[in-house]
Structures are given as C-alpha cells and as structure tokens.
Amino acid sequence: MIEIVEVGPRDGLQNEKVLVSLEDKAEMIARSIAFGARRIEVGSFVNPKKVPQMAGTDELVAMLPRRDDVTYIGLVMNQRGLDRALEAGIDEAGAVCVATDTFAMRNQGQTSDQSVMVASGIVRNAIAAGKGGQVTIGAAFGCPFEGEVAHTHVVAMARKLAEASPREIALADTIGVASPGEVDALVRAVVAAVGPIPVRVHFHNTRNTGLANAWIAVAAGARVVDASLGGLG
Template sequence: MTSQRPTSVDIVEVGPRDGLQNDSHLLSTDAKVEMIRRLAEAGLRRIEAASFVNPKRVPQMADAEAVLARVVDLPGVSVSGLVLNARGFERALAAKLREISFVAVATDTMATRNQGTTALGLVETWSDLAVRAKDAGLFRSVTIAVAFGCPFEGEVALDRVIDIARAVAESGVDEISLADTIGVATPRMVEERFAALARAVPGVPMRAHFHNTRNTGYANADAALRSGVTVLDASLGGLGGCPFAPGATGNIATEDLVSMLERDRVASGISLEALRDATCWLEGEMGRRLPGHAAHVTPWPAVLAA
C-alpha cells in the first residue's frame, strides 16, 4: 500500500445517473443534457449519464436513450451507462456507448433488493456480459456495492468483497470500484480494503465511490488516493442516493473534491470555477440548495487578494 498521493487523478462524474436516480424532482431531458454539457465543458472526461433500468422502479432514468442520443458523441468525453443485466447491455449497445458500468453486490439481501438476484447470480451475469462487452470493444467497469457495509446485513466481511473482486477479474474487467453505498466507511477501512484489493487483482486499476452520509466521504477519498486508487467518483452538488438502500444520502460533491485536490496539488484537469457555475445552475433547476459547499464559499485566491 502506498502512502503517497498521486500527482493526478481521474474523476468520474456520476451526477446525471447516481445523483438523480433517487431524487423526487424529475429533471427534464433538456435539463439533463444541459447538465452533462456543462460538466464536459468544466473538464470532466468520464461521465456516467444514465442507467438502463425499469423506469417504473427508477422514474428519473425513463429517458435514458433520449439523453444519451444527444451526448454520446461529446468530443473528448467517455459517456457511460449503468448496465444491470443482458437487456440493459443490449440497450447500451444500441445507444452506441463506448463504456459500461456494472454493479456486483457484496450481500445477498442488497442484491435481491437492487437487482432481483443473489450476489453469486450477479457474478454469473457479469461472466456472460464481460465477454460480450470485450467483443464489442467496450471499456468495462465493475463496482462492488455495499463493500463497506450493508443497510440490511450490517458489516460486510473483507473476504466476501475480495472473493467477488477475484471472480469479476477472472471474467474480465478493465477497472474495479469499491462503493461505500450508504456512507459507513472510514479511512482505515478504505486503506485496508483497497490494499487487499490490490493484492487480490494486481494490475487492475482501482476506482472508489463514496457517499457522504456521515461526513467522512472526503477523508475516505483522500485515504483511497493514498492507497493506490487512480479514479474517484463524484456528483455535482453532492446529489445522490440509492432507491434500494434506506438512509443513503448524497455522493461526495464534485466541486468540493476538486477544491480539496487543488489545495493538495493533485491535478484533475477540471475547472473549479466552471463547476461552481454548474452547481448554481443545477440548484436553480432542482429548486433547492444542494449539499456541496464549494459553490457557496469565496474562492481561495480571492480571499488572499481582498
């Protein structure tokens, strides 16, 4: 395990998907497209724009194809979609995506609530999809949900997470993410689990997904960077939550994460000023202030100049 922060990091913007999926305020298709456009202009190069799910279960994603049709060819941006099964994979292919995300789950109860099968069933689903995605030339990212704790089963054994990661890697994957779906991780847990992941699947790039439910998300993000993680998820304004995980609140805010990284001299290639503007615009669309902070405080250089 490394204790040094990297000089640069990639940020995956998950606001248009994970940020919106649990929100009662339904954004229009035009507003979602505008959100993604603003994120791209701010410098985000990986944007998770939609999920291919049953719209009766997740109404915010009912217009997935309509949104993707207008953003899939944004210059210099890899637009991805969340795929949960073979039907979702077919929809992703039809949408001409170049990157897909898949969710494996570390507990059976959460897997049943979220995807209607067991944890092993999801591993088996990925075994099939991994081959098909490779043949289609897609970048394949797999997230292991509730990797730090489950709202139904409580503590999740590290061995359970690692066994799933090994099975996913054996099927084929380009990146593995550990997700703190309900915001119960601590920096020590993050260091421990990513160190174990690195040993279990050497050479596979590691990604981290944190929710800020208990206000530990940013400390966990820093711990992940010091543990060899090269990709972090974040959501504009700190939007987020899971429809099938009681108590899950928002993701770490993209603008707050970028602000922290800038102060630590970790490059992200993203404009904090543009993110601040995008957050304020999104708050107007949502009709409320969002959980993030950086959009509402004076930029640090301006304090020095005052």
C-alpha cells in the same frame, strides 16, 4: 495520476423526487464537459417503472455531443440493459454486483455470487461489442440489511470479476458507512488481489467522512474516484 468519473447525471439524480427533463440532463452533462469532465456516467438502462428518473436514457445519449476525448458510461444491470445501452451508442457499460445476498436479492433479484456472474458476463459482452466494460461492487463497506461485510468476501468477488478483464473494479460505499481505517484496509487488499486492474472508489458523505475516505483510498492505491457535481458520489 488520479482519474475522476462524474456520476452526477445518474447517481446524483436517480433518487430525486422531481423528474429532471432530458434537456436539463443534457445541459448538465454539457456543463460537466466544459468544466473538464471526460468520463461521465450519464444514466442507467433500467426499468423506468422502478427508477422513473432514469427513463429516457436511450434518448438522452442521442442528445449528447460526440467527442473523441469524452467517454459516456451507462449503468446496466442485465443483458437487456446492455443491449439497450449498445443500441443507444454508449461508450462504456458499468455493471453492478452486490456484496451481500439480502441486498443483492432486493436490488437485482440475485444472490451475491449470481450478481458477480451476471456482472462478469456484461463486461465480457461489452468488450466483445467493442465497448468498455467496468464493474462496481455495491455495499462493499456495509449493508443496510446484513451490517458489516467481510473483507475476504469482497476480495474474493474482486478476484472473480478480474477474470472478465474489466477496465476497473469499483468499491462502492453504497450507504455511506465506511471509515478511513476500513477504507485503507479494503482498498489495499483489493489492489493487491486484482493486480494491474485499477481500483475505483465511490463514497457518500452521509457521515462527513466521504472526503477523508477518498483521500485515504487514493493513498492506499485507488486510481479512480467517483464525483458528483464537484462533490462525492
């Protein structure tokens, strides 16, 4: 069985220039649930000055219907974000690390290795708090600053992250450059490396290969796929 994670309220909206109200976000999430979504990334707990669209995620969580069969995920980048997410009542924390130093420094002010350590800590602390914890490797298929990313490096990151026992490890094609052949090779390598921990994938359709990449990833062993408003993340 393949699980779908709806990421539209976070990834689908975070770069929109027109701010979306909390009421409209809550309605979007309610409609996603009505359409069958059961794991939903509702927003991120980050500095609103850096990502204005994600301001008020704490209040948004309080507006959402509580259902035993629905899991609300909050993206967190550090311990402060996790503390906010836990206080807001999120069900699952989504940590992020990045596959290249340049992107990691620009995105999180850390090296790639440091981002793995921070993400692992977030997962462990979320689990200790009785919540779920999972992690995404950003720029796993290519970096806007450093170009190609060695598969061996991504696999090594995944192995290290697996030590924190996350619910899943996601491979994100952050800039939409992955090709089906590359997806097949990397997903198979990570699946083999992390054993029973499910591999999740996150693609963008910027080069019209997103759907093909998702199909190939599932055939290669991925068990969770991100989607946004019925499409790809």
